[in-house]
Amino acid sequence: MTKTALVAGGGIAGTVAAIALHRAGWHARLFESRPEGVADERGAFLTVAVNGLAALRALDLDPGKVLAAGFPTPSLAMIGAGGRRLAVLPLGGPAADGTVTTTIRRADLYAALHAAAVERGIPIEFGRRLTSYTEGRGGVAATFGSDPEIEAGLLVGADGLRSRTRELLNPAGPAPTYLGLLNAGGFTTGPVDAELDRTPGLMHMAFGRRSFFGWAPAPDGSVWWFANPPSRQPARPSDFTAESWRAHLIDLFADDAFPAAAIIRATDVAIGPWNTDDLRRVPVWHSAHVVLAGDAAHAVAPSAGQGASMAIEDAVVLGRCLAKAGETQKALTEYERIRRPRVERVVAAGRRNGSGKTAGPVGAAIRDAMLPLAMKLLYRKGNPQAWILDHRM
Ligand SMILES: Cc1cc2nc3c(=O)[nH]c(=O)nc-3n(C[C@H](O)[C@H](O)[C@H](O)COP(=O)(O)OP(=O)(O)OC[C@H]3O[C@@H](n4cnc5c(N)ncnc54)[C@H](O)[C@@H]3O)c2cc1C
Numbered sequence: 001m002t003k004t005a006l007v008a009g010g011g012i013a014g015t016v017a018a019i020a021l022h023r024a025g026w027h028a029r030l031f032e033s034r035p036e037g038v039a040d041e042r043g044a045f046l047t048v049a050v051n052g053l054a055a056l057r058a059l060d061l062d063p064g065k066v067l068a069a070g071f072p073t074p075s076l077a078m079i080g081a082g083g084r085r086l087a088v089l090p091l092g093g094p095a096a097d098g099t100v101t102t103t104i105r106r107a108d109l110y111a112a113l114h115a116a117a118v119e120r121g122i123p124i125e126f127g128r129r130l131t132s133y134t135e136g137r138g139g140v141a142a143t144f145g146s147d148p149e150i151e152a153g154l155l156v157g158a159d160g161l162r163s164r165t166r167e168l169l170n171p172a173g174p175a176p177t178y179l180g181l182l183n184a185g186g187f188t189t190g191p192v193d194a195e196l197d198r199t200p201g202l203m204h205m206a207f208g209r210r211s212f213f214g215w216a217p218a219p220d221g222s223v224w225w226f227a228n229p230p231s232r233q234p235a236r237p238s239d240f241t242a243e244s245w246r247a248h249l250i251d252l253f254a255d256d257a258f259p260a261a262a263i264i265r266a267t268d269v270a271i272g273p274w275n276t277d278d279l280r281r282v283p284v285w286h287s288a289h290v291v292l293a294g295d296a297a298h299a300v301a302p303s304a305g306q307g308a309s310m311a312i313e314d315a316v317v318l319g320r321c322l323a324k325a326g327e328t329q330k331a332l333t334e335y336e337r338i339r340r341p342r343v344e345r346v347v348a349a350g351r352r353n354g355s356g357k358t359a360g361p362v363g364a365a366i367r368d369a370m371l372p373l374a375m376k377l378l379y380r381k382g383n384p385q386a387w388i389l390d391h392r393m
Contacts, residue, residue, distance in 0.1 A: 003153040003328075006031065006142050008130035008165055011040070013294025013311035014158030015113040018122050019059050020319025026154070028122050031144060033129035033159070039107035043302060044185035044271045045224050047073055047103045047203065050092035051391045052309025054099060058316045058393040063099045066112045070104025071219050072201050078375070079206035080368035083257025087375040091203060091305075092389040101305075101389075103203070103216055103224065109308075130157070130164050133290065140289040154328055155290045156318070158311075161277060163296030169284045176277035178234045179301055179351070181212075184249055184272035185226040186264070192223060194262035206258045207364060213253060213260040225263050227252070228276065228303070235273040246270040276302055278347055285340065286332040293318055298343040304350025306388060310343050316393050346388060 003026050007018045010032030018028040034040065048070075053063035074093050078086045093100030114124055133142040133155055141149040157165020161176050197204065198217040205214045215225040227249055240248065249270050253260035264270060279299040285292050294311035318335050325331035378384055 003027065004029065004151075005154040005156060006140075006150060006152045007156040007158055008142070009033075009156075009158035009160055009163075009294070009296070010114065010124055010126070011110065011158065011160055011294065011311070012113065012308050013296070013315055014156065015110070015117050015124075016056070016059065016061075016312050016315035017156050017158055017293050017318055018117055019061065019113075019120060020315045021154075021156070021322060022117075022120050022122055023059060024319045024323035026322065029150075029152075030117060030122055030124045031128040031130060032124060032126050034126060036126035040110065041106065041271050042274050043106060043183060043226065044187065045070075045103055045105045045226075046109070046308055047091070047101060047305045048109070048312075049305055049309045049389060050095050050099055050101045051389050052306075052312040053093075053102060054095045054097075055309070055312045055316045055393050057097070059319070061116055063102070066116065067102045067104050067109070069108035069112065070102045071216075072100045073103045073203045073216055074100035074201050076203045076205060077197070078371065079204055079258050080371070081207050081209050081256065081364045082368060083206075084368065086368060086371045088202075089375065089379065090383055092385075095392075100201075130155075130159060133165075133168060135287060135289055137288075153289060154322075157290065157292045157296045158294050158315075159296050161279065161295045161299045163292065165290065166282060166292055166296050169287060169290060169292065170282060174280045174282065176279050176299060179276045179278060180230055180232065181228045181276040181303075182231050182235050182273040183226065183228060183276055183302060184245070184270050184274075185224075186267040186270045187218075188223040188225075188263060188266040189268045190266045192259060192262050192266045194259035196223065196259055196263075204258075206256070206260065207367065208253055208256045208258070208260060209364065210255075211249075211252045213256075213258070215260070215263055223263050223266070225260070225267070227260070227264075229273075234275040240273065242269060245273060278351055281344060285336045286329075288329045288332075291318065291332045291335065297339075298347055300343075300347050301350035304346060306346050306350060310346060313391070313393065314339055314343070320393075342391070349388070 021028040128144040212228040321331040
């Protein structure tokens with residue numbers, strides 16, 4: 001008899017998990033709390049690393065098709081506060097099939113994944129927020145708002161950083177930790193009034209005097225950018241209007257020698273702010289019929305560029321474990337055994353990366369002087385990120 005799985009969260013982990021479960025012979029139903037057509041703009045775009053893209057292949061999902069609306073960004077130029085290029089580093093790939101780390105608008109990625117799920121006959125129910133569940137010996141009964149409960153053999157909590165499923169599995173926490181950085185992002189809509197390196201595929205990341213800034217030239221001539229202003233307190237929606245947020249960002253980069261201020265001035269709407277959080281060790285990943293995946297289980301700081309890839313890898317492993325083990329709980333135990341050590345190492349690495357994004361004037365001068373040599377030493381025996389990027393399912 002086909003077993004039914006309810007997947008809470010139609011983001012990356014949830015949609016790919018639904019596809020993986022379907023492939024493993026389960027009847028998967030996907031529930032997304034947002035209404036249909038309402039995009040999630042966090043970060044505006046994201047860079048999906050080559051390990052995550054390669055993992056899609058394990059589900060017969062063609063990364064070229066899923067990421068068709070994006071563009072390749074296989075390398076990264078690091079720019080110092082004085083505008084000097086300090087180092088060029090590999091961002092991942094090419095994999096054996098030619099796949100490289102790719103940058104894509106978040107809304108386009110989610111839409112492509114949803115289309116792949118629908119193509120496989122997986123129903124997506126929008127505007128359905130998981131609120132609670134009860135578990136019995138034979139399965140789980142999940143409640144979505146005031147609708148009647150739905151019974152199934154498995155509930156996958158892929159409901160993101162503020163996961164309700166995680167709260168129910170781990171009533172004592174943890175809660176996400178704010179890392180002291182805000183996020184902004186956008187796409188230029190007019191010409192940039194500054195000299196700009198437009199090398200295709202080269203992502204730039206610059207250590208500004210007061211904030212970190214990243215940008216990439218897109219094939220259509222626009223520039224995609226993000227900023228990470230430091231802030232002791234997390235931002236609240238009422239802290240800025242659209243105009244005051246844009247003006248604040250332009251001001252933050254006014255004294256920097258790289259073209260951040262000009263790029264933001266060429267952008268109609270600076271999206272954000274979002275807070276930067278990660279999640280310390282989540283004690284319980286699963287019970288007999290409930291399991292967490294993606295950010296719900298282990299949120300990686302955005303600066304690691306690995307949250308999406310970890311979510312995809314989770315989904316692939318979950319599907320494989322469920323296809324292999326007869327008993328659901330055994331499969332979930334195996335899934336955690338395989339995934340937990342890797343994701344916790346990636347979360348720790350992401351936290352270390354994020355901590356050096358801004359420095360005082362003296363710290364910045366030392367960093368700019370030392371970084372080229374430090375990078376040469378770090379990369380002399382190959383890419384120190386290889387354990388993340390070269391991981392294959
Ligand atoms: C500003 C920013 C920039 C980032 N940049 C990058 C990057 O460049 N590269 C990278 O790899 N990662 C990046 N990340 C991290 C990445 O976005 C996440 O790791 C990734 O989205 C995790 O996928 P997920 O499916 O677990 O969670 P999500 O993508 O957050 O999806 C969770 C989904 O669940 C839905 N949901 C929530 N609660 C419920 C509920 N109770 N019931 C039903 N549905 C629910 C939400 O609406 C959402 O659609 C960034 C994050 C931020 C905040």
